[in-house]
Amino acid sequence: MAPKKSPRPSARDRILAAASQLFYQEGVQNVGIDRIIAESGVAKMSLYNHFKSKDALIAAYLQQRDETWGKQFQEKVEGLATEPREQLLVIFDVLQDWFKEPAFRGCAFMNAAIELADREHPGTQVSLRHHQLIYDYILDRVRAAEFPHPEVLAQQLMILVDGAIMVAFMDQQPEAAQRAKQAASALIAATSISAASISATSTTATSTLQ
Amino acid sequence: MAPKKSPRPSARDRILAAASQLFYQEGVQNVGIDRIIAESGVAKMSLYNHFKSKDALIAAYLQQRDETWGKQFQEKVEGLATEPREQLLVIFDVLQDWFKEPAFRGCAFMNAAIELADREHPGTQVSLRHHQLIYDYILDRVRAAEFPHPEVLAQQLMILVDGAIMVAFMDQQPEAAQRAKQAASALIAATSISAASISATSTTATSTLQ
């Protein structure tokens, strides 16, 4: 389907490439169709022949990013560690590499969900699904590592991932990844040692304080 | 300065109230000036007499929210706990109450920073400063509780706060606050027991895996 020898990518691919660049860098609401056709060197009608509206293009951009970004992320993690327990930790090393990129501007999916401000928007739907997929990926590894209460630990790690992204973005602090990794390490250690007692303690503290 | 007995707030206050509502609920870029003047029942010229541009209004909205929201948050935390160590934990209880509000739509400051996509925008500047203030608040308490490596723990707690907000928003899951609280509890416990060894362990793991 994709052209193999053509020196120039298809119109559709060029549109998606330009949209991906601009939408991520400046936000889906801050980039107009005209910018995208100028950047991709494509006629406006070509864009509207491939995507029926800007909203559809936004959804396609996120869909494509979900696939390529998710696959790359997974490959990097699995290239750094084989054991599920280690994989959960190297996630944060992969994150840090990402945070260090000059073009890093937070999570494209969170950004889109916030910008679109409409849970029914197709772009938001893709973003929410992506968020779930990341959670599933973490949960799979927590289960494989046979930690007790896998959902609890997976949710905590998910919070660390999202939090690291936001801190790295807001404070321009790639080291947030290492802070999150240390925290993840401590959580995993605490869970391994005595999940029941830790959980009980914090639950008690919770109800007491609330 | 603010009218005390007048049944109707001043034009400026009504503008800020309407802007606050709409900007937070739908995003600063998705709400036009016309919506705000309609909602506040104010003439367009009144708005531009009080704020020299929409960007200035956005900055004022965030500035005002920084003050009122920050103060309320602080009061709630301090109403629930007096000891710094406890205060660090009840932060997450206060967060959960917030997450449960039907109008909850994430952090107004992160949202604005993402939407504006320009670190030089006055609204972004207010947002970044707000983020720093929250960090300082946490750091103060970590220091007061005399934990070792206060910056490390404070950054980790900050990551948990931001992460809880994003997970609560994306997955519409107010319970993220309790997951984060449990994690905070475990981190604090780990730090108290043996900060040096934990830190050394995770650092070793890090360099090994990287």
Added chain:
DNA sequence: TTGACAATAGACAGATCTGTCTATTAGTTT
């Protein structure tokens, strides 16, 4: 009462944005 000032309604200009239409050109297949 009069004068100063603030607020009002609404028209308006100018910019920008999405999406459509048209007429033309290039490339591929039969």
Added chain:
DNA sequence: AAACTAATAGACAGATCTGTCTATTGTCAA
């Protein structure tokens, strides 16, 4: 060569948005 398809440039309509201008009304103090 002919026919079909895909892409092009760019004008255009229609909507929306920010910010300005004007002419009028209300309010309060001197």
